[in-house]
Amino acid sequence: MLNYPLMSNNILHEDIDSLIDFLKHTDRFTNGPKVREFEEAWSGWLGVKHSLFVHSGSSANFMTMAGIREIYGKGEVIVPAITWESDIASIIRADLVPVIVDVDFKNLAMDTKEILGRITKKTKAVFLSHILGFNGLSNELLKVLQEKNILLVEDVCESHGATFRNEKGKIKKCGSVGFVSNFSFYYAHHISTIEGGMICTNDDRFYQYMRMFRSHGMLREADDLDFRQEWLKQYPELKEEFLFTVPGFNMRSTELNAVIGLSQLRRLDTIIDKRRENYQLFIEHLDSERYYTEFDNEGNSNYAFVVLLREPDKELFQRIVRVLSEEKVEFRRGTAGGGNQVRQPYVQKYIPGILAEEFPRAEHIHDYGLYIGNYPGLEEEKILAVCRLLNAV
Ligand SMILES: Cc1ncc(COP(=O)(O)O)c(C=O)c1O
Known part of the structure; x- marks a missing residue:
């Protein structure tokens, strides 16, 4: 008998020790400084400007699609037939239209030619999944998306650390190329926070929206003061503590999960x-x-x-x-x-x-x-x- 599980020993003693140590010395458990530290460490590892820790890869998907709908309006999103349920469900839930395309055997990701063949004037975004560790990007795809001003969303939930070689020959981590990228830290993935996910982007405005979407759509979650002022000027009669800007969620994680993430990120x-x-x-x-x-x-x-x-x-x-x-x-x-x-x-x-x-x-x-x-x-x-x-x- 081979007795060969899908995953073994994903949470190590060193992770548990760091969690116990943290618990002994903190009085803050919900989203706080440790979450921030994990987000900054993750941005450094990936090579992006902003990262936002949420409670799953699916939360990241739902928030991303909701954000695209909110900022860029109605339209179509191209998505693969081989992916996770929340990649397509998030498009449906955001009142966007999923356009499903077939995949390529060589990387199990969407076939570039199929994507290009389904682009229309209504296409808002391509939601590409990097499946089981294979890079799904191609230079041809990036070129067309840039020319046509179509957003690229990378689902990297199964592929932390996969890389892509751009047309200049530079190696980039998957998840640092698109407009936004989503990661999962579910138990069986490359690293685990038990449950958890990350939304990553270089776009300042989208990041402010994601901060609000994570916490009930509240303005006070945005950390850019100019961005906050824009809203406050429009709604002077509302109180700053309770200004609900967008139809948000509560997708926050906790300090405990972030401590495990920081410990795992080291290895x-x-x-x-x-x-x-x-x-x-x-x-x-x-x-x-x-x-x-x-x-x-x-x-x-x-x-x-x-x-x-x-x-x-x-x-x-x-x-x-x-x-x-x-x-x-x-x-x-x-x-x-x-x-x-x-x-x-x-x-x-x-x-x-x-x-x-x-x-x-x-x-x-x-x-x-x-x-x-x-x-x-x-x-x-x-x-x-x-x-x-x-x-x-
Ligand atoms: C490609 C892909 N996207 C998204 C998810 C959702 O991640 P989570 O389980 O953290 O919600 C998964 C599943 O684990 C996945 O495989």
């Missing part, structure tokens, strides 16, 4: 390196005749190994699922978000008439793809054993 780069090594070993030993292995590995920061059949062979896939279950290897079918979102009831309800078959590559991944864990403490022998198992099924 993030080491974790990424270890996972890259694991991934390399896995991909080199997997049978490339049976499994798709030509992923675009440059800048990959993987936290789960993708097992994707080349051919649509239902019986073989069932055997793989059975053998992995017998060996107690934990897996998730369909890869990120369980596969083609178009098959899900919420998409069928809100985009009536959309057909799953219009997304053939997402369909193939849905039926013949899965992922298994890649965590820092994963033993070399276990990686080789799971490859032997998959190759022999």
Whole structure:
């Protein structure tokens, strides 16, 4: 029995020790100086001007789309068929129109040509997901978005530390390229604050809006005094303490989660390196005749190994699922978000008439793809054993 979980040992003693130490010496628990410290440390690590800590990657998605709708008005947002539920749900909830496009096998992200083919005058944003550690950006895409003044939102919830090489050959971290980017610190991700997420941007105005959206839409959450004055001048009859500018949420996290995040951030780069090594070993030993292995590995920061059949062979896939279950290897079918979102009831309800078959590559991944864990403490022998198992099924 391989006994191979999706994730192991993600919260370490050093994280718990720093939390206990913090608890002994603080009397402030809700969003405060530690959250601020974590946000600043994260901005430094990523290379962006502003970061805002929220209580999940999905909160980050919902706030981002609400902010885009609030500032830029109604329109369409291009989003992939392979992504997380909240990427599409956030567009729907913000009263924007999701335009779903198919993905590319090489990085499981939206196919650039498909995106370009769906851009219209109504396109407000492209909401790109970097799936399972693969960079999803291309220089061609960035060029067109810039020319057409379309916002790029990067979902980096599964890909902390993945990188992209821009047209000048400069290596940039995914999440530092777009207008805004969202991260998740859920338990199984690269680092964890148990639950948590981050919204990152270089845009001062959007950042002020995100600060307000995080806390009930309240003006006093904005920390730019000129920005505050603009609002106060318009509403002199309202009290500064209770000026609700936008239809906001309460998406705040706590000092406790930020302390865990700060402790984890110290080892993030080491974790990424270890996972890259694991991934390399896995991909080199997997049978490339049976499994798709030509992923675009440059800048990959993987936290789960993708097992994707080349051919649509239902019986073989069932055997793989059975053998992995017998060996107690934990897996998730369909890869990120369980596969083609178009098959899900919420998409069928809100985009009536959309057909799953219009997304053939997402369909193939849905039926013949899965992922298994890649965590820092994963033993070399276990990686080789799971490859032997998959190759022999
Ligand atoms: C691509 C992607 N986006 C967003 C999320 C949502 O993150 P969270 O679980 O922190 O809400 C996830 C899921 O974990 C995800 O995989």
